[in-house]
Amino acid sequence: MSGMLAATEVDIKSVPLKEVLLEIFNGVEGLSLNKTPPMCSPDILFHAKDALILRKVEEKKKDNPNQILIDDIGTALRFINEDFGHQIGSLESLLNNGEITFDLLWALMKPKDHVVSMQFRLTGQSQALSVVSGTYLRRQNSTNFFKLNGRMISHDGEDFGYGFVDIEIDEFDGARKITSLKAYPIQYDPNPDILRKNLIQRGRKYLSLIRALPRAFCQEYTMDFGLEDHETSNGKIQAQKANLRGRVMADPEAWKFNNGWTDLATPIIEREYSITGKDLNLLDDQLLVCANWINGFSLTHKSWGQFSVDGLEDIVWNEDAFKKLVVDETRRKLIHALVRAHRQDDASFDDIIENKGKGLVGLLSGSPGVGKTLTAEAVAEVTSRPLYQVSTGELGIDADKVDKRLGMILEITRRWGCVLLIDEADVFLATRGIDLARDTLVSIFLRRLEYFRGVLILTTNRKSEIDPAFQSRIHFSIHYPDLTENGRVIVWTNFIDTISKQTGNPSLSSADIQKLARLELNGRQIKNAVSCAVSLAREEKEPLSVNHIEMILSITTL
Template sequence: MTVIESGPLAAAKDAASKLVDLTIDDDSQSEIKPGMISETKNLYQSKPDENGKTTWVDTYPDDLEDPAENAETARYALLIRNSKCYDGRKKLQIASIVIQSPLLKRVLGTVLEGYPGITTTLDRLTFSAPFQPFIHRWKNLVEALQVDYDSTTKAHVKLLHRILEAELRDELKARDDYILNGVIAHSTIWMILEPGTIVFATKDGQPCAAKFNHGAYQDTKCGRYFNLQCQDVDWDGGRFGLGNTRFIIWDFEGTAKITKLAAFPLDYHPNLNEVKNQLIARGKVFESLSGYSYKNYQGIAIGDGPWGPVKYNVDSRIILDTYAWNRFNPNKQVHLADLTKVTRTAAVVEDSGDYNEYEEDEDEDDDEDDCETSCYSEEDSIEYENHFEGKRNAPAPLTDDQLLLCGAFLKGYSLRNKTWLTFSIGSVKDIKWSEGAFDSLVLPEDHKDLILALTESQVAHKKTFDDMIQGKGKGMIMLLSGPPGVGKTLTAESIAESMKAPLYMMSAGDLGLNSSGVESSLSNVLEMATKWNAILLLDEADVFLEQRSANDLERNKLVSIFLRMLEYYEGILFLTTNRVDNIDAAFQSRIHISMQYNELSTSSRRHVWNNFLTASSKGKKHGFSDEDLAKLADYKMNGREIKNVLKTAQLLANKKGSGLGYEHVKSILAIEKRHINNEKA
């Protein structure tokens, strides 16, 4: 009968046969030293010399002993490894225990169920001092003694309990004493922190809860600390997941109250129910703000500086959008583990009793998969569009346990600071819209109606028109020209308020003057504005709009870049300039509406005075008569100058301790030597 072999064994035999059949060519034979023996030669490490150095010798060591573990020791349920003890209380201490009884392993599978890093089905199940799994699960081991096992199993459980009870008696007593008094020593912090425990801490001034995974004592030049590696619930722009966070407890003398530690088990909190409710309530806000949110912010935000995190005092409207954060900050993308994923750790402890560093057992393939799903490229525009418009699959609602672990911060963009920051949820507020901004705009009604209709229609139907070249010419560009202070900037601001859309204001200074830098910055701004349906305002755009010349090649580059990028912009752009006569001819074909603003007439100035006075009195009727307004309107001033005069007059009135009146405004006008306009409108 012929036996046909297949699979790994056949492949191995085939490879071996090929090795046997190999012939050595003449060149290889010439490299072999004469008399080479086809056997092995053993070398042994020598004893250290006076400098602690060793070498390799061929002399077999004469001080070796036979290994202790052999067929005889394999018959015992437990192997106890002892080492010398130097604490003055006993001669020996247990360094480690090897569990050899399969019956006992099955019991420990229940006692230590879910404990990270413990696999009780291993052939060699070893526990090292200070035996933290048994410290944390001592109650479970004691309860196992009461279970009705067979006689052999019960005997093995009692044997392990007796050995550990004798070895850990002092530690267990100290732990119970600490807990009874509500204190802990720094060297024993690990005793109250079982993996999986929910810890309470403060992060960047905000209370938070996180799941404790593992801890380690670290020694630095600044002192010793206990490092808690934890996980909280975070948002990566598309799903909720587990993010890594850590807390540090610095060394302290004697004992400290558990609730005064930088991080401690949440169950020890004196106001447990109240704190849980507060954290869950904040978690619900965190959940509601996931995705895209346009909000107001007043508080401290965190950014990245050259030497680490930097705090910013922010008072601005912001856009919370972690998806966009990942898109525009590829080196700082948010990577999260699955909410249901259990992070496995290796529970190995030094003989000194301190935690070693635990290592996360993450497969490299998993990391690569996470990177592939989290990195964003130019081809992700459709996915990004769906994200903004709410077409992505909505994540499942978080449970109360998950809401409890939600972080206190979200990623976003500050429109005033023009930078990506991390914002505290507690400082995020709803926007108070200026409902009357558009009505107060000093423009003919037909002009106002036209601008508003075009901008609203552009947002609603920006995809209905396309150029012969796909993606070209989808935007709406409006040029507002005229002297300073006549309402050009206010037009864009009031349109944004009326539409309740973000307003992104930029100037040439924000983009820079280097052509490569301008292209990169402008590309990002145009893309962000498009995806957020923002109103984009390029104020004082003269440097980009001005006619090109043969003598300034660098500025010509800027104009060319600007012209090319405008062709593919899909949003709404307002350009303002004081020098419309100097605009490059190439811009004329790219501008959909060009609107000229004239100097304010007398009636317009009266309207502006009235608007500012009403705003300063917070909507109440101001104390200026019609005659006062008529006199003020005769002064030839633009809107910005009127605002500055009123602000100065208000300061003067405050100094005198009275309400703002006509006499205060008149005093400021006299000091500035303003003259009555002789041309009546």
């Protein structure tokens, strides 16, 4: 640590004292006891004061105490009191009031102690660090600050282990509450035991996510914000807050592969500090300093980002999702059985050529709003798989970019065991002819599809225009007719009953639903009408009624 006597070093001539100091601060910066002669900074000796007093008491209690060690510890303690006497008095007075001054920060931050910061990375989320060192520095603009260097445990996308981070505490006048600092020792928190317990509990959760790799967990992200990389106007990549609420894949390895080294990958884990194998059974003090974030992908927002570990929760999969589909029972059971039976390593789908033909591909056709997308969502829910949804518009029309992006999507959905839904895939399915650009896209898709090993569902509005080459690659194909009045009754009932369960208000009468079902609307239009009507009812502080729905239908073109 860099304190008032940073320019000097203490020559440790006593071998027993050297061994005790090594026990207390082994590996700490500023401790060079294995050199000749053994050296130690005065600040390190100061931080050893309490441990030396305890060691002296313990030695005296022994049946055959080491008198040389007792005397040498006494000499060290006298040195500390003589050189730091005036500071010790000031420090004790300040600490008793829970305060500290800028010039005594070095004395507050003891090597190997645990500090907590609420202003690190995800602001408002506590992050614990193990203190390594502290240094007083001056910036080019002549402002002074105290640089606290600490270590934590995280995953940078390649390695898992200890990473080193800095926290800068700007110079301040007079005494300041310790808990108001950017980082402070955990023991000064108003509820240190609760804080420590929560940090360890979160560390255990973080470790479970890391241990699962390369099989990433799909989680529900319940916080309103996370972080994602953003390219500024001058071309620099900076982290910024983003709304990432929804389902996410916690996967720092996939994040690194698709994003490279950015600020969100820090701290970088040096190989010598990596943790592998049996060492993954972390102790409480290690769990305490685990990262409060994990990198991954937002399935809801289709963006790579960084998520708070506290905001991740296990998903409650909707096992009844299939019951809401307006499709005949035979087809429903067929889809369910095929997807449940499919496994990425299942040889039953193997082609003669290795790695070919191991995917499960379904084609859903029909007009908009008849349940195609809902079917894919239901398949994902009942099989407890993530759903990765993409439209052809997102893939683009440039052949090289489409090939690259499609390859990335197919690979990560295979890695995560997703159900991949490509909505409105007509451009990839169309019969090849004289349009060279479109034919190239179809050929790219066919080639990628040959080696895909996951579950893929395609939707189209124009089944009659599908290229014949796709027929042999499709395992099941279902056409959805336009909704009948009875079908619309089911759709209206499903949406309104869901709202009723959420709000606790009574559902609409069967007569009201029958009345609404006579209107020739598709499923998407019905969903939009209910959603808008719910907002209207909430604004008017009333339970949802048929009047709200009819009002929405009268003023909107759905």
